[in-house]
Amino acid sequence: MDIATQPKLELIQVADVVARDKGIDREEVLIAMEQAIQKAGRSKYGPDHDIRATIDRRTGEISLKRCTTVVEEIEDEVSQITLDQAKRIDPALELGSVIEEPLPPIDFGRIAAQTAKQVIVQKVREFERQRQFEEYKDRAGEIINGVVKRVEYGNVTVEIQRAEAILRRDRLLPRETFRQGDRIRAYIEDVRSEPRGPQIFLSRTHPEFMRQLFRQEVPEVYDGIIEIKAVARDPGSRAKIAVISYDSSIDPVGACVGMRGSRVQAVVGELQGEKIDIIPWSEDPATFVVNALAPAEVSKVVLDEDAGRIEVVVPDEQLSLAIGRRGQNVRLASMLTGWDIDILTEQEESDRRKEEFRVRSDTFITALDIDDVIAGLLVAEGFTSVEEIAYVDLEDLADIEGFDADIAAELQNRALNHVEAERARLEERRRELGVTDEVAEIEGMTPAMLVALGEKGVKTLDDFADLASDELLEIVPADSLDEEQASAMIMAARAHWFDDEEAPAATGEEAEPEPTA
Incomplete structure (x- = not known):
């Protein structure tokens, strides 16, 4: 576009065409043209001059002016003038006034015209980038369709609506390849404004991609009747989603699976065969963890809320199923529920309980000088330390089957003596150290x-x-x-x-x- 040879009305037409093709505001294109003309004017009259150009929005008429500002003390002799000097030109002028001196139209040379064109192209590109950022900055979290523009070192550049996005190699599913011209669907993971322009980052491995796919395929999810509470993915291999229905007449798992698996298969097909376990969500952590470990069966669950851990006991023959290949099943269940999960077989749990029982019994036998029967009764009642016996309510001890008030009092007395002796020993050791x-x-x-x-x-x-x-x-x-x-x-x-x-x-x-x- 050579603005040196553009007739006046054609200048306006050019601005209209550029605005329409680039999807930016016509006024922004005209501002870019004015800045280009101003730059050409400074090249002719000197870079220190304050040259201003305006294009008439109706006729395309270009007017060029040299501006001088009235100041109290001159810092730039080219573009400033003192109030005394200004009064000689026009007594009505005051500090801050701008004196405008019309300049003849510029006869653009080849170099000046090329410079003006570069300025216009640069400004239009900046406006276009800003428009892209404003359009996409609030769209993170959406799924978008696009066409593969090019593939470089495994990274895929995707052409989307009036913009380009990048799908990095580590955000592609394993063994997934694309070629130029392929249609692609991906999740907008992040939109950032960078010096080289807005960067739109896509992902096909993000857990939210699966959530959004189900939202598109399952009307009940889209309408909010069914909510996907959590998603855990091993991209390209296996995934688990937890769902809940807010309508008691609708089965959330069945709705997400669809007639003959049609809905879930649509998602599986998009994700290159990624297997998806759909499980019912529960407020009860134990129930939720049991559901999450499906298809394995669980015999027993022990929660440790303070540590955020849960111990799961499964039948011996279910251990490999519960853990999954390379630990995949238990890892996904842990990601889905937010709990650290320890899996034991019934035999391992039994052996550990026996060992704990033996260790505690031995502790009570040694510390309280009692036989293994009484020690076993104390362990069976849930006592884990001598201190607990020393400071427990005496009636609680006496209520143990086979105990009476005398036995309880004697046990507590022995426990108190042991605690005091141990405290004295530790105190002496502390002083020695x-x-x-x-x-x-x-x-x-x-x-x-x-x-x-x-x-x-x-x-x-x-x-x-x-x-x-x-x-x-x-x-x-x-x-x-x-x-x-x-x-x-x-x-x-x-x-x-x-x-x-x-x-x-x-x-x-x-x-x-x-x-x-």
Whole structure:
């Protein structure tokens, strides 16, 4: 486009054509043309001049003006003038006024015309990029259809509505290939504004891609009657989705599967044969985990809510099915539910329980000097430590089948004696190790923890304060503290550092000045 030879009305027509082809506003194209003419004007009259160009939006008439601004103190002699000088030209002028001097039309040379064209192309491209970003910035999370424009090093450039998007190699399904001209459907994962223009990143491996595919294929999901609560994918291999129905008359699993599997097969076909398990979602974590491990059968579930773990017991012959090939089934179930899942066979769980029973029984036999029958009764009632027996309500002990008040009192007395003896032993050991009383006085500290600290060389308040919470958790006996408690204890130990810093300021006014030599 050579604006040097454009008739006036044709200039407007050119702006209309460019605006329509590029999908940007006509006014933005005309502004780009004005900036190009201004640049050509500065090339002719000098780069320091304030040259302004306007194009009449109706006739296409170009007007060129040199502007001079009225200022109090001149910083640029070319484009500024003092108020005194301005008054000689027009007494009505004041500070901030702009004097406009009409200039004759520019006779564009070849170089000037080419420069103007480059400016227009650059500005139009900038407007086009901004329009693309504004159009797509709020569309992350949608599925979009496009055509493959080119494939470079496995990365696919996709032509979408008036824009280009990139589908990186690691966002393609395994063994999936595309060629130029292929139609493609993908999920808009991210839209970012970068110096080279807006970057639209697509994905076919994102879990939300599967959710959106089901939304397109299952009307009940689209209408909100059925909700997909969670998605877990091993892209190209297997996936699990958890669904719930807000209409008791509609089976969420059946609706997503469709007549003879038509709906789920449409999604499977789009994902290159990725197997999909559709399971009912449940508010109860145990039920949800059992459903998520399908098709394996579960015999028993034990929750540890504090640790976010769940222990699942399955029949011996179901172990390989529950774990899945290369751990895939249990991994996807864990991703889907948000729980760390430990799987045991019934035999492993039985052996572990027997070992726990034996260890606890031996502890009670040794500490309380009792026979294995009484120790077994205590373990069966759920007692796990001598401390629990020492401080439990006496009536709870007496209520154990085979016990009476005398036996309960004797057991508790022996437990208290053992606890006191153990505390005294640990206290003596703590002093031998040189752990200071200041450390012992930290709230939440136990004798066993003090000995463990001393054996690791943590003996003073400063030693303890220097620890990080994860270091403390590694030193103390297992399950003694959680991270929040460890952090609180360390911060309590560090309090004296701040007290020491404030002390000079607090006493400075009363301190006598040091004698000078």
